[in-house]
Amino acid sequence: MTDAAFDFDRIIDRSSLPSEKWGRYAGRDVLPLWVADMDFAAPPAVIEALQRRIDHGVFGYTDAWPSLCEAVIDGLQRDHGWAIEADWLVWLPGVVAGFNLACAIAGEAGDGVLTATPVYPPFLTAPANTGRVLQRVELVLRDGRWQWDWGALEAACTPATRLLLLCSPHNPVGRVFDETELRRLADFADRHDLIVCSDEIHCGLVLDEGRPHRPLAALDEAAGRRTITLMAPSKTWNIPALYCAFAVIPDAALRRRYRHAMRGIVPHVNVLGMVAAEAAYRDGDPWRQALLAYLRANRARVVEAVAAMPGLSMTVPEATYLAWIDCRALMAARGVADPVAFFEAAGVGLSEGAAFGAPGFVRLNFGCPRATLADALGRMARALAG
Incomplete structure (x- = not known):
């Protein structure tokens, strides 16, 4: 359960203010799960x-x-x-x-x-x-x-x-x-x-x-x-x-x-x-502990979802809110030349593995409300099923 004082389920409209993460896809129906910042409000003690x-x-x-x-x-x-x-x-x-x-x-x-x-x-x-x-x-x-x-x-x-x-x-x-x-x-x-x-x-x-x-x-x-x-x-x-x-x-x-x-x-x-x-x-440690519990649950959802997606695989991240996903089997089996473009067309914005020195991978940021994550994973699954 999320601590009532720390509502990580709350959807905050980040498109209403300048934002590198959300601004990349302004005017498009794309959920940004790329750059490493989370979609949660800062801890109350910090604010x-x-x-x-x-x-x-x-x-x-x-x-x-x-x-x-x-x-x-x-x-x-x-x-x-x-x-x-x-x-x-x-x-x-x-x-x-x-x-x-x-x-x-x-x-x-x-x-x-x-x-x-x-x-x-x-x-x-x-x-x-x-x-x-x-x-x-x-x-x-x-x-x-x-x-x-x-x-x-x-x-x-x-x-x-x-x-x-x-x-x-x-x-x-x-x-x-x-x-x-x-x-x-x-x-x-x-x-x-x-x-x-x-x-x-x-x-x-x-x-x-x-x-x-x-x-x-x-x-x-x-x-x-x-x-x-x-x-x-x-x-x-x-x-x-x-x-x-x-x-x-x-x-x-x-x-x-x-x-x-x-x-x-x-x-x-x-x-x-x-x-x-x-x-x-x-x-800030009480907030951090609540965040970690929330991220662990998000991680479990990503691991389960990716395991069911044909052509994708990943290891379980031991830290961070980032999933490193191998798309090379998808590229080989389906002729997908650019996994980032493939998922972007399905409405999910991910980070390109080549920038990290590993073409064929994507990075997914699961530091977001559960509803956003579920929507994004659903879009990815539907794109692969299609």
Whole structure:
């Protein structure tokens, strides 16, 4: 049951205001289940904190304040068992800026940035933004789970590799990497003397209750010394356009390099984003727990529906509100050249797998009211039946 105070079933008309998600299909009967923002109102605690700050009426330049830092520190300890210090925090307007900065301080122009695909599309373009070279290793589907190909990872690393760009929990495949995998990655980075930039923006959205998220930098002091961890309240509490994120960088020398690269390029964080972040980490956990229960039920509906759709298959995402769906059998059996166009014609807007480095896949966002999801899955099923 949905908590009465947190009505995730409520349909909010997002087409009445500017919206990237809904604006893509303005004037068309297409349900947008593509970009990674949810169709739920932000937590009441966040909205109330924003309203109080707006009532003050003055929005001058503001740095992070002690109670904001304390809320984040307490939240990371509570949710992930990670004890960090206030000095380790570097505030950012978003994690994309954060991992582009990591590329900028990793070696020199022409050096390599290694990442695992399929992956969040900005990972694939970030290295070239600072003259670095993208190096890719493919995750492999084994025993119903996306996993690391450790031999391929070693082969993809060259003497020019300077940075391992990690997505954990992983977008789009939904993996929560376990401690054995993380320790093996940390050992790999240590042996090759790599900086690790770990985008952990989905860390608050673990759906499998028996698989807690473990920050790579929290494994031990050695892992922490070489790791830049990126986090934000934006995905978990559905406040992405408030533009507030942070890096956790335990090593003082690495932190100084990172801050130096920000100068004159990275703007201050939105004051309302910081207000929202404090409220989310301090008071937003009851809403988050209710959200997770709702998303687990939505996930079950997607898994059941896709299993009954000819030509489609998927693994069960352990985290995020994103389903990574393999359409290659559909393409082969039905001659469907473009799965996104096929489902868009049926009234469902999905993300194109090629942008993640995996043509033939689509990504479906199930962070929406159950009625919207049921309508979308019904449209997909009817298109396949036809």
